[in-house]
Amino acid sequence: MPGATATPRTGGSGRTSSARADRHRGRRADGERTRGTILREATRLATVVGLEGLTIGGLADAIGMSKSGLYAHFGSKEALQLATIDEAGRVFDDEVIGPALAAPAGRPQIIALCDAFFQHLRGRTFPGGCFFAGAVLEMGTRSGPVRDRIAECQMTFTRFVRELVVTAIARGELGPAVDPDGLTFELNGIILAADAAFVLRDDPAVLDLAAAVVRSRLAALERTQRA
Amino acid sequence: MPGATATPRTGGSGRTSSARADRHRGRRADGERTRGTILREATRLATVVGLEGLTIGGLADAIGMSKSGLYAHFGSKEALQLATIDEAGRVFDDEVIGPALAAPAGRPQIIALCDAFFQHLRGRTFPGGCFFAGAVLEMGTRSGPVRDRIAECQMTFTRFVRELVVTAIARGELGPAVDPDGLTFELNGIILAADAAFVLRDDPAVLDLAAAVVRSRLAALERTQRA
DNA sequence: CCTACCGATCGGTAGG
């Protein structure tokens, strides 16, 4: 969720091929792999117990490591939380933002974004539903770098949705009098309602309802002059 | 949020006036008062640190009591959590359900319900926003009596909103082809989006936007035939 | 990446 722009993560560090460089690369690659394993489990765990409920010991147990093994990768709980947020952002970009960008510009991108989000829930990438929906309510009224990072992610997403809305209006696929802020707010609400209902009822039917609501809402706005 | 029906909580126990009964009543009244103080602070604290993050020690400190003083009122953390949920439900009934029921039946009740919810946020009854919105995402994927109680509250609220919608359709204040489940879902989404945005941005302007969205949404559905 | 440890805090109990 960090952004709508694809941020290519260039991996390895060079082209040297001495034994020493290979060993360095091997060690670093192992470390990166372990780090990835830790963070994948951390994102999953955090959607169930929260970013604050995520404990170093609990996470270490879940992946069969010692606590100090985790401290070798992240110096503190806060650093782990921030890295976990970034990992969740990469997953969100891959599974939700990516499919939206792959769709034709305008209204199809709005529908693709919502459908991708519902698929993100349906596929149970995270056992506790949307990582960020939970994190916003958990961290919203606190303070510190973790809260600020979550707020930043949420703002980035809202801005992205608004861009799609503005584009759809400019292309004449939504009525010219549609209020971008209002529709962005509504779409975010549909997304949040889908997450809450799916988390609670564990029933894919709520995602079908959500997808139908998105379509009927956009169809109505295509014809009317006032949102 | 337990229900839309007013549940009068009959207090005192009788009409006896012996010294012994008075002393009993006095003791019980003191206990009830302390219990209320504890629960009021518990609901507030829980909206910031979560129902799970709510600790006996932290709550005891917040109200200037000893931990064991709390254990005298609630035998366990789980019992405290359940009592806290009930207290939050009473507050929600008072501040949100009550004003809706006081409005004229039909569409005015839907608007009154949403406005009362936005006012519930604006007045900062709870520092962390809507108690139940946070609790649903925190407890949704767990198990046990606390999760079940939260799920029950959410279902009761959803049913209540749906009743208002059905009534408004029956009265001809919403188009006959409006889908009750779809509109209930949308209204719940607007409520959740308002809570998330207010918690994060701490800006009453988001509540004004939410109120405007509710009105324009209902106005559009009054005229159209398909939701 | 490990074992072994630290002070602080967790939920909960004994006994008054």
Add this chain to the structure above:
DNA sequence: CCTACCGATCGGTAGG
């Protein structure tokens, strides 16, 4: 409603 305590777990560190 209190003091005093329990074993378990918290985030974090030393030293390898």
